[in-house]
Amino acid sequence: MTTNCINWGIIGAGKIASKFAADLSTVSNSNLYAIASRNLEKANLFGKEFNADIAYGSYEDLVLDAHIDAIYIATPHSFHKAHTILCLNHKKAVLCEKPFAMNLQEVEDMIQLSKEKNTLLMEALWTLFLPHYQYVLELIKNNHFGAILKLEADFGFHPTYNETSRVFDKSVGGGSLLDIGIYPVFAALSTLGQPESIEAKAEFFSSGADSKCDIKFHYSSAKANLKSTLLAETNTEAIFHCENGIIKINGRFHEPSSVTLIDNQGHSELKTFNNKTIGYSYEIEHFNQLIRDGKTESDLMTFERSKQLMSTLDTIRALIGLDYS
Numbered sequence: 001m002t003t004n005c006i007n008w009g010i011i012g013a014g015k016i017a018s019k020f021a022a023d024l025s026t027v028s029n030s031n032l033y034a035i036a037s038r039n040l041e042k043a044n045l046f047g048k049e050f051n052a053d054i055a056y057g058s059y060e061d062l063v064l065d066a067h068i069d070a071i072y073i074a075t076p077h078s079f080h081k082a083h084t085i086l087c088l089n090h091k092k093a094v095l096c097e098k099p100f101a102m103n104l105q106e107v108e109d110m111i112q113l114s115k116e117k118n119t120l121l122m123e124a125l126w127t128l129f130l131p132h133y134q135y136v137l138e139l140i141k142n143n144h145f146g147a148i149l150k151l152e153a154d155f156g157f158h159p160t161y162n163e164t165s166r167v168f169d170k171s172v173g174g175g176s177l178l179d180i181g182i183y184p185v186f187a188a189l190s191t192l193g194q195p196e197s198i199e200a201k202a203e204f205f206s207s208g209a210d211s212k213c214d215i216k217f218h219y220s221s222a223k224a225n226l227k228s229t230l231l232a233e234t235n236t237e238a239i240f241h242c243e244n245g246i247i248k249i250n251g252r253f254h255e256p257s258s259v260t261l262i263d264n265q266g267h268s269e270l271k272t273f274n275n276k277t278i279g280y281s282y283e284i285e286h287f288n289q290l291i292r293d294g295k296t297e298s299d300l301m302t303f304e305r306s307k308q309l310m311s312t313l314d315t316i317r318a319l320i321g322l323d324y325s
Helices: 015-024 040-050 059-063 077-088 104-117 131-141 176-192 281-292 303-320
Strands: 006-011 030-036 054-056 070-073 093-097 121-124 148-156 197-204 210-218 223-229 238-242 245-249 259-263 268-271
Touching: 006 015, 006 059, 006 281, 015 030, 015 040, 015 281, 030 040, 030 059, 040 054, 054 059, 059 077, 070 077, 070 281, 077 093, 077 104, 093 281, 104 121, 104 303, 121 281, 121 303, 131 176, 131 238, 131 245, 131 259, 148 176, 176 210, 176 223, 176 238, 176 303, 197 303, 210 303
Parallel strands: 006 030, 006 070, 030 054, 070 093, 093 121, 148 223
Antiparallel strands: 148 238, 197 210, 210 223, 238 245, 245 259, 259 268
C-alpha cells in the first residue's frame, strides 16, 4: 500500500457519492481510482464526471482491484453491513456512510470483522470533523459558558413524497430518524453524553417510514429536545443553552456553518470558518492519515462512539414502534 497518494474506490454512484467525489478532488495526495455501480452505464457517467481511472459494473470487481487503498460506501442504509463485510473480507479500508448500519448488532458484526482482519473501518459521520463543530466541542469542553442546561437541535426538509424514493422506503432504512434525525441525536451524545432516559414519539408515512420524530433526552442537570421531520423546512440549528450564555450553531448545523456566541449580558459574537469545500474533505483527510499511520480505528469517530449512536437510535426506534425487519 502506498504511503503517499491514497487510491480511493466508491461503492454507489448517487447524490452523496457525487459530493464525496467532488471533495476528494480537493484533498492532496488522494485519487478517485474507481467507481462501482450495479449499473455500468451509471458508473461510466460518474467516472467521466469525476475523473475516475476506472468504472466497474459490480462491487465485487471493485474490491478485487489491488490498486485500491480505501473504499467509501455510499449505498442505502440497509446495504451498509453487506458492503462493509465485502470490503473488509478483501482487506480494504472502509469509510462507511452514516448511519453505520441498521441496528447495533450489524454494527458490532462489522467492528468484529474489522478487528479480525486488522483493517481500518470508520463511520463517515462528517459533522464531527467539521471545523465549526470541533470549535463548539472545544468551547463546551472548556466550559466557555459553563455547563449545558438545555440543547435544542432540529433537522427538517420537505421532499415531495414518492414511495419509490430511498428517503421514503422503509425497507432500506428510509424515514426521518436514520436519514436526518441521526444528526440531532449525535449533537446530544457528543456534547452531553448518554442520557439517563429517553422519550420519543413519531408520525408515519403510508410506506411505514417515519415522517417526523420528536425526541427528549433527560440528564441529571440538563435536557435535550431533538426533532427530525420530512414534512417541513426547519432552521436546522443546534442551540446550547448554558449557565452563562448560548452557543448556537447556525443552520444547517450538521454541515459547514457558523457559530453565534451570546453571553448573559446580551453581547453577541459571530464566528465564521473559511470552508472551501462541501465539507467531506475533513473526514477524508482524517481517514487518509489513519491509513498512512497504519491505524485500524479512528481516535475521533471511534467504534464506541458508533456503537453508542446506533444503540441510542435502536432505543428510539423501539419507543416509536419502528421495525425495519
